[in-house]
Amino acid sequence: MKNFGISLLAALFILCSCENDKGNGDNQEIEVNEDVASFKEIGTITVGGLAAAEISAYDETTKRLFTVNNSATNQIDVIDLSDPINPKKLAVIDLSVYSGASNSVAVYDGKLAVALESTTNKQGNGKVVVFKTSDYSLIKEITVVALPDMVTFSPDGKYIISANEGEPNADYSVDPDGTVSIIDVTNNYAVTTLNFAAFESQLATLRTKGFRVSKTAKSFAADIEPEYITISADSKTAWVTLQENNGVAKVDLATKTITSIFGLGYKDFNSAENGIDVSDKDLVVSFTPWKLKGLFMPDAIASYVVNGTPYFITANEGDAREYGTYADVARLKSLNLDATVFPDAATLKADAKMGRLNLVSTEGDTDNDGDLDELISFGARSFTIWNGNTGSLVFDSKNDLDKRSNDFGTYDDTRSDDKGSEPEAVVVAKMGNKNILFVGLERTDTVMVYDITNPSAPQYLQSIKTGDAPEGLLFIPASKSPNKRSLLVVSSEGDGVVKFFQPNLQ
Incomplete structure (x- = not known):
């Protein structure tokens, strides 16, 4: 009877709650008594094959x-989510x-923003195109610089922010600056681009x-490669991952300036708590300490505030630079190790040891004598x-x-030599x-799923099976959800499947 009473009270509260909040950035929330550790699949839809379902809004x-x-194809699929148990493809843009x-999509107050890289010249200018969500008509076509990779609205809807990766061409003869574009929606979509x-x-x-x-960088500015953006709830600050650079930039949106770059340092895998499985050929999964460091190299980023202090959370995927004949990744067994630092080099180079581990081949020669004094890998597996x-x-x-x-x-033990489980996406939700x-x-x-209410001591809650290669995570709070219950949307680019998960009521 107690659980029934709580559920009924929650349902009545939902029916009476105000629904005039706008967009996907408003933190207004209704009270739904949900079990945060009980997400389960309630619906699924397949929109295509490989690369068909990368990001959703x-x-x-x-x-x-x-x-x-x-x-x-080259399109945005529109899905009717009025019934999350039975989602249906409605239209195509x-x-x-x-x-x-398209690389990314974001929605706010009836506006859909799409980040488009140039299909004729990847190093040329890209676009952010804005459509109405009601009839898919064009609102604005905005030119930005090379390779807009991620786009998002500020929570107040005033800005659209684009992370422009600016990757080089195959021989590095053309390498555009990596930049962040701030598009002022309230000023006829005027663009300010920061390098x-x-x-x-x-x-x-x-x-x-x-x-x-x-x-091989043509310049410092050209080498920076912005990847992903998160914006504070008050719409004043953005944090942008610089994945290949192993950093995060902090942006003041009011003054439209980059105020800081944070170098993220190294993950030391030579401890029991950080031990990893480094071989895909040893026929066993064993999380063991190794004399190895990892560059965090985050992909996605999210943010939240606790007791007035802002925090950002990174998914530490790791990523190599591979353009044409240039690559900064190589297996350990192909590299020269310093004999003094690694007297057991011959043993380490065995496939069943560290031999097949992918390393950052351009890092680790601390004394510049042509051999590696440190072993540096891609990502932190965390x-x-x-x-x-x-x-x-x-x-x-x-x-x-x-x-x-x-x-x-x-x-997947076959990925042990290359980033492990490969954390790709992070999303924070208030429940x-x-x-x-x-x-x-x-x-x-x-x-x-983790409870991160205490930033220094997160608690694991649950694991959820998804489609193949989940790329995009989207949390829809109960106040905005079509069934007035929290929804987790997972878009998987490996099989083109979008899945919908919902927690139980308590």
């Missing part, structure tokens, strides 16, 4: 989901007329903090919580993601009085 007014589809391929040239004088200091710039003001590390999940994937039966983190693991087809 939801419009609460029309109850539609907008999903990137780059499988054999054809992007071919804009000469761009990182002003921080070149800080490079020596940044290097001591694990920040890296390619030896999520990390950082202080948003200082960039200091507050909490790292150590080897919890890999170990729990193995316990869950989804760990009741708790802050809940969802972590998408690309190589284990899993989302893991």
Whole structure:
């Protein structure tokens, strides 16, 4: 009777709640007594094959989901989500007329923003195109710079922010600056684009903090590659991952300036709590300490505030630079190790040991004598919580993601030599009085759920099986959900499947 009473009270509260909040950034929430550790699949839809369902965004007014589809097409698939148990494809937004391929989508107050990289010249200018969510008509076509990779609205809807990666061409003869574009929606979509040239004088200091710039870079500004954005709830600050550089930039949106770059340092795998499985050929999964460091190199980023202090959370995927004949990744067995530091080099180079581990081949020669004095790998195989003001590390999940994937039966031993479970996505949600983190693991087809209400001591809650290679995570709070219950939307680019998960009522 007690549970029934709570559920009925929650339902009555939902029916009477105000629904005039706008967009996907408003933190207004209704009270629903949900079990945060009980998410289960309630619906699924397949929109295509490989690369068909990378990122999704939801419009609460029309109850539609907008999903990137780059499988054999160049379009946004529109999904009717009025019944999450039975989602249906409703329409298609054809992007071919804009000469761009979509990388990201975001929604606010009836507006859909799409980030498009140029299909004729990847180093050329890209676009952010804005449509109405009601009838898909064009609102504005905005030119930004090279390779807009992620787009998002500020929570107040005033700005659209684009992370423009600016990747080089195959022979590095053309390498556009990596930039961040701030589009002022309230000022006829005027664009302010920020580059990182002003921080070149800080490079020596940044290097001591694990920040890296390619030896082939045409310039400091050109080498920076913005990847993903999160914006504070008050719409004043953005944090942007610089994945290949192993850093995060902090942006003041009011003054439209980049105020800081945080070098993220190294993860030390030579401890029991950080031990990892490094071989895909040893026929066993064993999480063992190794004389090895990892660059965090985060992909997705999320943020939240606890007791007035901002925090950002990173999914520490790791990523190599591979352009044409240039690559900064090599297996350990192909590299020269310093004989004094690694007297057991011959043993380490065996396939069943560290031989097949992918390393950052351009890092680790600390004395510049042509051999490696340190072994540096891609990614940290973890999520990390950082202080948003200082960039200091507050909490790292150590080897919890890999170990729990193995316990869950989804760990892929064939990826042990290359990033492990590969944390790809992070989303933070407020559920009741708790802050809940969802972590998408690309190589284990899993989302893991943690209570991060205390930033220094997250608590594991649950593992969820997803589609193949989950790329995009989207949390729809109960106040905006079509069925007035919290929804987790997982878009998986490996099989083109979008799945919908909901927690139980308590």
